[in-house]
Amino acid sequence: MDEISLDRRNFLKKIGLVSAGTLLLSSPWLSAFSEEKHTGNSVVRIGIIGPGSRGRHLMGFLLNNPKAEITAICDIYQPSIDEALKKVPKAAVYTDYRKLLEDKSIDAVVIATPLYTHCQIALDAFDAGKHVLCEKTIGFNIEECFKIYNKHKSTGKVFFSGQQRLFDPRYIKAMEMIHAGTFGEIEAIRTFWYRNGDWRRNVPSPELERQINWRLYREYSKGLMTELAGHQLQVGSWAMQSIPDKVMGHGAITYWHDGREVFDNISCIYVFDNGVKMTFDSVISNKFYGLEEQILGNLGTIEPEKGKYYFETTPPAPAFLRMVNDTEHSVFGTLPFAGTSWAPETAQENKGEYILGEKPKSDGTDLLMDAFVEAAITGQQPPKIAEEGYYASAMTLLGDQALVEERTLTFPDEFKLDYLNHRRQTVIP
Ligand SMILES: NC(=O)c1ccc[n+]([C@@H]2O[C@H](COP(=O)([O-])OP(=O)(O)OC[C@H]3O[C@@H](n4cnc5c(N)ncnc54)[C@H](O)[C@@H]3O)[C@@H](O)[C@H]2O)c1
Numbered sequence: 001m002d003e004i005s006l007d008r009r010n011f012l013k014k015i016g017l018v019s020a021g022t023l024l025l026s027s028p029w030l031s032a033f034s035e036e037k038h039t040g041n042s043v044v045r046i047g048i049i050g051p052g053s054r055g056r057h058l059m060g061f062l063l064n065n066p067k068a069e070i071t072a073i074c075d076i077y078q079p080s081i082d083e084a085l086k087k088v089p090k091a092a093v094y095t096d097y098r099k100l101l102e103d104k105s106i107d108a109v110v111i112a113t114p115l116y117t118h119c120q121i122a123l124d125a126f127d128a129g130k131h132v133l134c135e136k137t138i139g140f141n142i143e144e145c146f147k148i149y150n151k152h153k154s155t156g157k158v159f160f161s162g163q164q165r166l167f168d169p170r171y172i173k174a175m176e177m178i179h180a181g182t183f184g185e186i187e188a189i190r191t192f193w194y195r196n197g198d199w200r201r202n203v204p205s206p207e208l209e210r211q212i213n214w215r216l217y218r219e220y221s222k223g224l225m226t227e228l229a230g231h232q233l234q235v236g237s238w239a240m241q242s243i244p245d246k247v248m249g250h251g252a253i254t255y256w257h258d259g260r261e262v263f264d265n266i267s268c269i270y271v272f273d274n275g276v277k278m279t280f281d282s283v284i285s286n287k288f289y290g291l292e293e294q295i296l297g298n299l300g301t302i303e304p305e306k307g308k309y310y311f312e313t314t315p316p317a318p319a320f321l322r323m324v325n326d327t328e329h330s331v332f333g334t335l336p337f338a339g340t341s342w343a344p345e346t347a348q349e350n351k352g353e354y355i356l357g358e359k360p361k362s363d364g365t366d367l368l369m370d371a372f373v374e375a376a377i378t379g380q381q382p383p384k385i386a387e388e389g390y391y392a393s394a395m396t397l398l399g400d401q402a403l404v405e406e407r408t409l410t411f412p413d414e415f416k417l418d419y420l421n422h423r424r425q426t427v428i429p
Pocket residue numbers: 049050051052053054055074075076077080095097112113114115117135136137162163164212226227
């Protein structure tokens with residue numbers, strides 16, 4: 001028990017950091033692990049709604065936590081139920097989530113169904129008195145996200161969304177550095193997610209196409225925006241401690257002309273109130289650049305996914321390299337030999353530094369699930385985590401709307417939470 005007991009010190013050890021320092025300022029939700037909370041040997045009883053690919057992945061983390069007990073599952077697709085039962089053979093099985101919600105012994109639910117179903121299930125779960133972890137994107141449009149957030153507030157039940165980077169050690173440390181001013185003023189954020197694949201799942205019979213490949217059809221999903229962008233936009237706004245004012249962009253199907261309805265090629269520009277831009281690009285017919293959030297300050301750059309940072313000022317290149325550089329750029333034709341007074345642009349390759357000493361074993365999902373368990377036991381909502389999830393989803397959905405309507409959209413005032421900027425003007429729920 002001691003080994004996984006999640007008091008703050010163990011948590012910090014687990015993510016490879018030695019002291020709390022200013023971590024809680026940048027990532028206040030980490031207080032879910034506070035040793036003052038003493039969740040001891042308590043156990044939370046959890047129902048999994050939609051134990052498909054992601055749902056079963058999340059179940060794996062819950063099964064590793066002795067404070068969590070998965071007592072029920074619900075799915076409308078028998079193969080998903082069969083797979084889930086291999087992990088929890090004793091769990092009660094439902095095919096209608098409302099029946100699962102009637103079970104008073106269940107304290108909390110994890111919702112990992114397709115996007116278009118999230119909102120109603122989440123609202124009903126809160127009304128049934130359950131704590132809720134809902135996968136991202138939380139709602140199908142901003143109105144739905146707002147309803148879910150408000151229901152969480154009015155019922156007082158714990159609400160998490162599937163934004164695991166909030167618990168990823170590299171990102172936590174990166175944000176601590178960014179907010180401490182290590183990289184100066186953040187001037188630009190470039191995010192991208194490139195893959196090479198059709199994003200299709202195998203379908204056992206043709207009539208199941210839309211049910212299984214729900215991601216590809218606009219009735220159920222908004223494709224790359226709702227499946228990928230939300231993670232990266234959340235990171236950008238976490239770095240900026242603000243949400244963007246506006247978004248513009250373009251989306252198209254350029255490669256996978258296979259009957260899908262969602263874009264396979266997207267570029268979005270989000271603009272913050274100070275003019276700083278955050279881009280999100282995604283193409284799924286070339287994977288060379290992979291995925292990253294590049295956060296650019298006037299003193300340096302950080303790439304949390306890679307786990308590295310780079311200062312603008314690097315040691316000067318050796319004289320020999322400078323000479324090669326000058327020769328390559330043919331500056332000697334017009335200048336005397338020692339004439340270059342400007343610093344050569346091809347200084348030594350900037351290899352950067354690692355954010356954390358060793359590569360963390362966690363991408364944050366295990367800690368996200370552990371934090372949810374802690375919060376569900378105490379019934380206390382960790383600060384700011386619901387707001388991070390809400391805004392990540394809202395930014396994503398506004399971006400999708402801008403792509404579809406091919407116009408610049410402003411973040412609507414009526415969907416801002418109680419305060420204009422949920423981080424700068426602190427209102428801790
Ligand atoms: N946080 C992350 O990194 C991450 C990663 C992958 C997926 N996800 C999210 O997880 C969710 C599920 O994605 P997935 O890849 O597991 O999809 P999936 O299709 O593999 O699984 C969804 C499951 O929900 C079931 N389902 C559908 N309607 C239902 C209903 N009304 N009641 C109960 N069960 C129902 C399906 O039968 C299926 O078993 C999506 O919102 C997705 O965006 C998040």
